[in-house]
Amino acid sequence: MCDFMKRIIGKQIVLLCLVSLSANAELMSLSDNDLSEVDGAGIGLVMDDFAFSHGHSPSEDKIFRITGIKDSSGEDVVINVNQLYIARAGSNYGTNIQGVNLGRLTNPYEIDLLNGDDIGLPGEAVLELSAPKKVALAEGYDCLDVNAVQGSGTCSSRPASASWVNGERPDMGLELEITAGAQGPKNLNFNVQSAVFDGSYLRLWGDENQNKMAAEFRLNFYTPQLEISTCSQVNQGCTSSIKMQDFQLELALGNTFQPLYIGVDNLTGGLTLEISKITHEYINNISQASGASDGSVQGNEAYAFFEDFYTNSAYRSNISVGNLDISGTSLGSSKVEGILIQYMDVKFRDLP
Amino acid sequence: MSKRIVFILVLSIFAFKAQADMQSIDDEALSSVTGQAGVYLSGEIAINEEGGPLENSYFGACDDPSKVCGARLSFQTQQDGGWFVLDNIKGSISFEGLTFQVRNISSGFGGDGALFNRDVMEIGLPESIRMNDFQYTLATGSSERPTDASYQQVDFMTVEMSGDLTLQGNLLVFPTP
Numbered sequence: 001m002c003d004f005m006k007r008i009i010g011k012q013i014v015l016l017c018l019v020s021l022s023a024n025a026e027l028m029s030l031s032d033n034d035l036s037e038v039d040g041a042g043i044g045l046v047m048d049d050f051a052f053s054h055g056h057s058p059s060e061d062k063i064f065r066i067t068g069i070k071d072s073s074g075e076d077v078v079i080n081v082n083q084l085y086i087a088r089a090g091s092n093y094g095t096n097i098q099g100v101n102l103g104r105l106t107n108p109y110e111i112d113l114l115n116g117d118d119i120g121l122p123g124e125a126v127l128e129l130s131a132p133k134k135v136a137l138a139e140g141y142d143c144l145d146v147n148a149v150q151g152s153g154t155c156s157s158r159p160a161s162a163s164w165v166n167g168e169r170p171d172m173g174l175e176l177e178i179t180a181g182a183q184g185p186k187n188l189n190f191n192v193q194s195a196v197f198d199g200s201y202l203r204l205w206g207d208e209n210q211n212k213m214a215a216e217f218r219l220n221f222y223t224p225q226l227e228i229s230t231c232s233q234v235n236q237g238c239t240s241s242i243k244m245q246d247f248q249l250e251l252a253l254g255n256t257f258q259p260l261y262i263g264v265d266n267l268t269g270g271l272t273l274e275i276s277k278i279t280h281e282y283i284n285n286i287s288q289a290s291g292a293s294d295g296s297v298q299g300n301e302a303y304a305f306f307e308d309f310y311t312n313s314a315y316r317s318n319i320s321v322g323n324l325d326i327s328g329t330s331l332g333s334s335k336v337e338g339i340l341i342q343y344m345d346v347k348f349r350d351l352p
Numbered sequence: 353m354s355k356r357i358v359f360i361l362v363l364s365i366f367a368f369k370a371q372a373d374m375q376s377i378d379d380e381a382l383s384s385v386t387g388q389a390g391v392y393l394s395g396e397i398a399i400n401e402e403g404g405p406l407e408n409s410y411f412g413a414c415d416d417p418s419k420v421c422g423a424r425l426s427f428q429t430q431q432d433g434g435w436f437v438l439d440n441i442k443g444s445i446s447f448e449g450l451t452f453q454v455r456n457i458s459s460g461f462g463g464d465g466a467l468f469n470r471d472v473m474e475i476g477l478p479e480s481i482r483m484n485d486f487q488y489t490l491a492t493g494s495s496e497r498p499t500d501a502s503y504q505q506v507d508f509m510t511v512e513m514s515g516d517l518t519l520q521g522n523l524l525v526f527p528t529p
Contacts, residue, residue, distance in 0.1 A: 041379065041527040041528055041529060042527070042528040043525060043526075043527065043528065044524075044525070044526045044527065044528040045523065045524070045525060046472075046523075046524040047521050047524075048461075048474075048521055048522040048523075048524055049520065049521045050477075050520065050521030050522075051518065051519070051520045051521060052517070052518065053517075053518035054513065054515075054517045054518065057515075060515065061514070061515050061516075062514065062515030062516070063512055063513060063514035063515060064513050064514075064515075065511075065512045065513075066509050066510065066511055066512075067509070067510045067512065068489060068507050068508070068509050068510040069509055085518075097518055099520055099521055101461070104461070104464050105457065105461055105464040105465065105467075105468040105524070105526075106464050106467055106468060108524075108526075108528065110528055112528070158462060163462065164462030164463075166462070167462075210430070211430060211431035211432075212429065212430035212431070212433070213429035213430065261430070262429060263429050263430045263433045263434065264428075264429075264433055264434025264435055264436060264492040264493070264494075265433075265434050265494065266432060266433050266434045266494050266495065267434075267494055268434075268494065268504055268506070269434055269491075269493045269494035269503075269504035269505050269506045270434075270492060270506050272434075348492075348506065349506065350504075350506045
């Protein structure tokens with residue numbers, strides 16, 4: 001290369017560096033407050049004609065195994081996953097795997113960045129992962145009925161039908177063969193028919209006061225039948241089972257002023273789950289004996305806050321079973337409604 | 353010398369002009385862009401099948417049962433807290449027929465297609481996918497690295513997968529309002 005070209009290239013590199021330095025100087029970090037003003041379009045996700053199945057079957061050169069678990073007497077536990085599947089409703093315990101849709105084009109699964117100002121988290125940017133949203137009764141479908149028609153409920157996902165064979169409600173199953181130490185293998189299977197997750201979401205944000213990742217988790221799970229059985233892999237329909245028909249779970253963990261913190265202990269290395277106790281900055285303006293406000297503006301504000309907390313159904317969890325059937329014996333319906341978590345502190349640790 | 357300076361200045365001006373011509377494209381403009389064809393991919397992803405580059409008190413060769421030879425990913429959700437760990441990741445995943453394309457949807461989907469009537473990014477799941485001795489361990493740890501002093505790790509479980517998977521479908525990705 002001639003001397004002239006070398007000098008030109010050398011000076012061009014210096015100039016380009018100067019330009020890049022100038023560009024660098026214009027890059028500015030965004031605070032949570034700045035990010036909270038961002039209200040961009042979310043990303044919609046729909047699985048079209050989706051099916052998944054895998055299982056442990058050495059004769060077919062398939063391995064699906066869970067290890068590293070010990071039982072209470074310290075024996076190694078080996079779990080062969082006979083089948084894990086997600087398929088169209090009517091799969092007959094995963095023996096007939098066909099495609100199902102997850103989410104609707106008009107109401108998909110979503111990844112979104114929310115403005116905290118709109119959901120009670122001023123100045124925060126909130127990442128939301130959500131299932132299809134619940135809709136008005138006139139537009140929705142019953143969440144449990146496999147023959148539901150429009151106008152029968154508040155779920156958006158539709159059951160499979162003659163006119164829409166895929167449907168948006170999958171069958172799901174986890175069929176396990178558990179061997180603990182020298183004991184013989186035992187089966188444990190979980191099979192769910194026509195499952196619906198509408199209205200579920202996970203919101204994540206950074207708690208500046210605690211320096212922790214905070215979360216609000218809402219899990220809605222509806223199925224016409226959740227079956228837990230000890231049947232063998234080839235006889236999933238055996239009577240050794242617990243069938244929970246018309247099963248509904250609406251689980252609320254954490255909320256905007258009482259977040260769920262998911263972390264790890266920095267000494268034991270154990271998982272920690274924490275929900276701080278409910279409080280308010282003017283809690284001292286409320287009588288601890290009667291719960292009444294002391295009549296001040298602060299007391300009335302605190303009273304209104306706690307009244308909303310104790311009466312708002314959005315903060316409460318519900319579990320409902322339409323009919324509990326154990327090995328063919330019906331035990332009728334059962335419900336646990338209005339569970340309110342006021343404080344939770346769970347720490348996991350390895351047993352010696 | 354003056355010619356060189358002029359040459360440099362001209363090049364610099366071109367650089368700035370190119371920068372000035374860059375314009376952002378909004379969603380509406382992007383929606384009118386139609387690709388000529390999709391992409392069809394086949395391949396194999398292998399992670400630490402024969403072991404990783406580190407050799408210390410924790411990591412080592414795969415034929416040494418006292419050492420971990422797979423890859424490790426750890427992340428933290430609180431300042432000065434412990435770490436979530438995806439440990440001993442190794443094995444390979446081979447696939448054929450992973451596709452990417454833009455698809456216009458204006459019908460089907462139980463009547464939703466006509467209402468939707470837009471383009472989506474379609475990621476077609478592979479026609480065949482096979483795992484070869486793929487495994488990972490879910491765990492939590494007291495600090496970032498397993499070689500740190502007083503390190504404690506709680507292993508929840510190790511998942512091992514091999515063989516052909518039954519997998520079908522298309523992931524449709526699109527902007528929402």
